[in-house]
Amino acid sequence: MNAPLDTAVDVKAYMHTMGRSARAAARALARSGTAAKDLALMSMAAAIRARSGELLAANRRDLEQARAGGEDAAFIDRLALDANSVEAMALGLEDIAALPDPVGAITGLQRRPSGIEVGRMRVPLGVIGIIYESRPNVTADAAGLCIKAGNACILRGGSEALASNQAIAQCVGAGLAAAGLPESAVQLVQTTERAAVGELISMPEYVDIIVPRGGKGLIERLARESRIPMIKHLEGVCHVYIDDAADPDMAVRIADNAKTQRYGTCNTMETLLVAAPVAAAVLPRIAAVYAAKGVEMRGDDAACRLIPGAKPASEDDWNAEYLAPIVAIRVVQGIDAAIEHIGKYGSQHTDAIVTQDEARAGRFLREVDSSSVLVNASTRFADGFEYGLGAEIGISTDKLHARGPVGLEGLTTQKFVVLGHGEVR
Amino acid sequence: MNAPLDTAVDVKAYMHTMGRSARAAARALARSGTAAKDLALMSMAAAIRARSGELLAANRRDLEQARAGGEDAAFIDRLALDANSVEAMALGLEDIAALPDPVGAITGLQRRPSGIEVGRMRVPLGVIGIIYESRPNVTADAAGLCIKAGNACILRGGSEALASNQAIAQCVGAGLAAAGLPESAVQLVQTTERAAVGELISMPEYVDIIVPRGGKGLIERLARESRIPMIKHLEGVCHVYIDDAADPDMAVRIADNAKTQRYGTCNTMETLLVAAPVAAAVLPRIAAVYAAKGVEMRGDDAACRLIPGAKPASEDDWNAEYLAPIVAIRVVQGIDAAIEHIGKYGSQHTDAIVTQDEARAGRFLREVDSSSVLVNASTRFADGFEYGLGAEIGISTDKLHARGPVGLEGLTTQKFVVLGHGEVR
Numbered sequence: 001m002n003a004p005l006d007t008a009v010d011v012k013a014y015m016h017t018m019g020r021s022a023r024a025a026a027r028a029l030a031r032s033g034t035a036a037k038d039l040a041l042m043s044m045a046a047a048i049r050a051r052s053g054e055l056l057a058a059n060r061r062d063l064e065q066a067r068a069g070g071e072d073a074a075f076i077d078r079l080a081l082d083a084n085s086v087e088a089m090a091l092g093l094e095d096i097a098a099l100p101d102p103v104g105a106i107t108g109l110q111r112r113p114s115g116i117e118v119g120r121m122r123v124p125l126g127v128i129g130i131i132y133e134s135r136p137n138v139t140a141d142a143a144g145l146c147i148k149a150g151n152a153c154i155l156r157g158g159s160e161a162l163a164s165n166q167a168i169a170q171c172v173g174a175g176l177a178a179a180g181l182p183e184s185a186v187q188l189v190q191t192t193e194r195a196a197v198g199e200l201i202s203m204p205e206y207v208d209i210i211v212p213r214g215g216k217g218l219i220e221r222l223a224r225e226s227r228i229p230m231i232k233h234l235e236g237v238c239h240v241y242i243d244d245a246a247d248p249d250m251a252v253r254i255a256d257n258a259k260t261q262r263y264g265t266c267n268t269m270e271t272l273l274v275a276a277p278v279a280a281a282v283l284p285r286i287a288a289v290y291a292a293k294g295v296e297m298r299g300d301d302a303a304c305r306l307i308p309g310a311k312p313a314s315e316d317d318w319n320a321e322y323l324a325p326i327v328a329i330r331v332v333q334g335i336d337a338a339i340e341h342i343g344k345y346g347s348q349h350t351d352a353i354v355t356q357d358e359a360r361a362g363r364f365l366r367e368v369d370s371s372s373v374l375v376n377a378s379t380r381f382a383d384g385f386e387y388g389l390g391a392e393i394g395i396s397t398d399k400l401h402a403r404g405p406v407g408l409e410g411l412t413t414q415k416f417v418v419l420g421h422g423e424v425r
Numbered sequence: 426m427n428a429p430l431d432t433a434v435d436v437k438a439y440m441h442t443m444g445r446s447a448r449a450a451a452r453a454l455a456r457s458g459t460a461a462k463d464l465a466l467m468s469m470a471a472a473i474r475a476r477s478g479e480l481l482a483a484n485r486r487d488l489e490q491a492r493a494g495g496e497d498a499a500f501i502d503r504l505a506l507d508a509n510s511v512e513a514m515a516l517g518l519e520d521i522a523a524l525p526d527p528v529g530a531i532t533g534l535q536r537r538p539s540g541i542e543v544g545r546m547r548v549p550l551g552v553i554g555i556i557y558e559s560r561p562n563v564t565a566d567a568a569g570l571c572i573k574a575g576n577a578c579i580l581r582g583g584s585e586a587l588a589s590n591q592a593i594a595q596c597v598g599a600g601l602a603a604a605g606l607p608e609s610a611v612q613l614v615q616t617t618e619r620a621a622v623g624e625l626i627s628m629p630e631y632v633d634i635i636v637p638r639g640g641k642g643l644i645e646r647l648a649r650e651s652r653i654p655m656i657k658h659l660e661g662v663c664h665v666y667i668d669d670a671a672d673p674d675m676a677v678r679i680a681d682n683a684k685t686q687r688y689g690t691c692n693t694m695e696t697l698l699v700a701a702p703v704a705a706a707v708l709p710r711i712a713a714v715y716a717a718k719g720v721e722m723r724g725d726d727a728a729c730r731l732i733p734g735a736k737p738a739s740e741d742d743w744n745a746e747y748l749a750p751i752v753a754i755r756v757v758q759g760i761d762a763a764i765e766h767i768g769k770y771g772s773q774h775t776d777a778i779v780t781q782d783e784a785r786a787g788r789f790l791r792e793v794d795s796s797s798v799l800v801n802a803s804t805r806f807a808d809g810f811e812y813g814l815g816a817e818i819g820i821s822t823d824k825l826h827a828r829g830p831v832g833l834e835g836l837t838t839q840k841f842v843v844l845g846h847g848e849v850r
Contacts, residue, residue, distance in 0.1 A: 027768065031792060104791065110813060116802050118812045121790065125824055208824055229654070229825045250847040257849035343452065352843075365546065365842050366529065367456055377541050377845025386850070387543045387841060388535060399550055399633055400654045401825040404841040416812060416829040417790050418777075420802025422675040424682035425811070 019206025044175030124150030236266035444631025469600030549575030
């Protein structure tokens with residue numbers, strides 16, 4: 001494993017040394033075959049299982065410090081590892097090993113009138129910088145995805161998880177070494193100095209892509225300051241629109257699941273839109289479900305008239321990502337008004353329509369400009385595992401490059417390859 | 426056509442008004458079908474032909490001002506239109522109309538264990554801001570590509586071409602109107618105030634992507650200041666490596682063409698690398714061709730010993746994008762040294778190997794991390810038309826999203842679509 005920050009060395013020099021090592025490791029990794037990468041992943045999993053005692057001991061040290069620092073229960077929950085979550089990390093790495101290697105294939109080869117054959121080859125992005133918060137399992141997941149896609153990475157986890165992350169990174173390094181790959185393919189920023197993040201996003205000569213994971217405020221700040229392109233996730237103000245041609249039972253089931261299956265995830269529905277002609281039939285049923293689960297309802301006038309106990313919604317509610325048992329509810333004239341509402345207030349993350357009308361489903365799919373658009377399914381499906389990507393490094397709300405859940409393919413790029421026979425122009 | 430800047434309105438308000446109109450037009454364009462978009466393109470071409478007299482008169486006014494302002498012959502050449510270049514603009518728009526519509530198709534639909542079907546739909550990016558210099562034909566080309574891909578655009582051409590660009594934009598607007606599409610789908614920034622560019626790259630609420638076209642200095646500055654993602658082209662320090670397993674005649678032909686077919690293009694070779702075992706056999710032949718064409722040669726010691734009249738190359742020469750009849754020449758040990766040189770000094774644009782050895786060709790393709798990598802063909806082929814993309818908005822040296830020549834597909838993105846039957850998690 002790479003060295004921690006020596007107090008005699010400044011942060012900039014420390015980060016630049018990591019950057020240079022990462023660049024060199026990326027070249028080696030881009031050359032390495034699937035077998036070596038998969039062996040590294042399997043060896044990392046084995047090391048994590050073999051050293052689970054050390055991992056948990058390191059995690060206990062982090063937890064003690066966090067409790068002493070007065071962190072709240074939710075924070076402690078995200079930071080804590082146990083035997084199950086350690087095993088889940090090992091299984092996650094084995095799952096990534098089992099995924100097809102995205103790198104190296106040439107596709108779409110076509111002969112041009114000039115005689116040259118032109119195609120595209122999928123290749124690694126290079127060096128990926130990942131900035132995340134307190135969950136230590138990200139260290140193993142992110143390292144695994146980057147390695148499989150042929151990238152080196154520099155990981156900067158939350159300061160509070162440093163001991164846990166160091167212990168996991170030791171296992172990752174052991175796995176790389178067992179496969180004959182450079183250990184500097186995965187490096188951990190081993191300092192809690194905040195300036196390290198500033199350096200990481202300012203070294204385009206060493207880092208090709210930044211993947212920030214965290215709250216909206218952190219990511220907005222990083223996006224403003226970064227000199228390196230990002231694959232990022234800002235927020236999920238997700239909608240379900242119940243059309244007047246919806247199956248009522250399906251509408252109730254989806255509105256329930258999209259809001260209440262988990263409150264804190266980015267693909268949880270925050271605003272429910274209901275077509276006026278069916279509002280009286282479905283809204284009271286949905287409201288009863290929410291009331292039973294303790295979900296606070298904030299509606300427009302029409303919704304409040306149909307829902308006993310609903311509070312009036314303000315303009316802020318249409319923009320809100322609650323991440324909590326609160327839902328905004330609006331009665332709209334029909335699909336045009338629904339699409340307009342989503343275009344105005346949505347975050348282009350994930351939006352769903354419930355309808356039996358195929359033409360309207362088609363319009364919603366085409367005209368709602370979000371990374372995931374669903375027909376007759378819960379917004380909660382917007383997820384790399386549910387989509388079959390095998391794993392995800394995050395969900396992108398950007399439009400360039402990767403949009404929506406980002407798996408191995410999103411950690412690669414394509415170059416043009418030309419096979420000629422001496423052709424000139 | 427949109428209005429010019431009124432002196433009573435400030436630049437920020439002017440640009441924001443354009444941005445709002447563009448956002449609304451983008452929604453309409455995303456909904457419009459292939460037939461309407463193609464009719465608009467054909468009508469633009471017809472308008473350009475019908476009004477060619479007005480176009481040329483406007484261009485004469487720009488030329489007079491540019492000459493009076495002391496612009497040099499190369500500048501005047503880029504600015505000037507004639508009957509042929511006007512016809513080429515019209516033909517270019519008709520060619521774009523004939524390309525397949527990239528938008529709307531759902532691909533890769535797969536049923537997941539949960540029951541949902543997941544696929545991807547190709548959709549427009551939204552609003553594209555294009556910043557370019559003095560060539561007026563970019564106004565027609567860029568508008569055509571954006572419209573076909575379903576995007577609205579805001580065009581900011583060089584101040585010196587304003588009258589020409591206004592005349593072309595009138596024709597573009599007439600074509601949009603003839604097809605029933607909003608004229609604000611293509612808007613021209615009609616002020617020479619430099620602050621307009623600053624506003625254009627600072628309105629992420631209205632503009633999704635910036636495509637800057639121009640010199641490296643301009644683009645570096647825009648990239649530093651932009652708050653909006655860019656598809657950009659920095660520089661082309663392109664290489665040809667003549668391997669010791671090269672066919673000597675082919676090597677001479679490709680080294681000649683890659684350097685001399687055109688000197689000022691980004692895919693022109695700037696550095697020639699030659700494997701030591703064949704240097705004595707091929708370098709004098711190549712040097713004779715260059716000498717006959719007046720190409721200045723700057724070599725390392727080994728190259729200078731083989732080339733009469735070659736000057737010694739300095740470290741700067743390996744980094745240089747000459748865009749001129751100058752070539753840097755280096756004798757290297759073999760393919761490893763060639764790949765290392767390209768990794769150290771290249772700009773990840775376009776690099777070629779000449780070899781009859783398939784294993785080395787494969788290594789070069791995989792290990793050279795450039796947007797285009799060629800085997801036995803001239804670097805001059807790295808071009809959207811030569812690659813069969815139909816047309817190009819530029820060549821990207823970025824790694825995210827579009828890499829290499831960017832055609833219609835690069836002006837679109839993909840969203841996930843989910844077809845469900847009431848599934849919940």
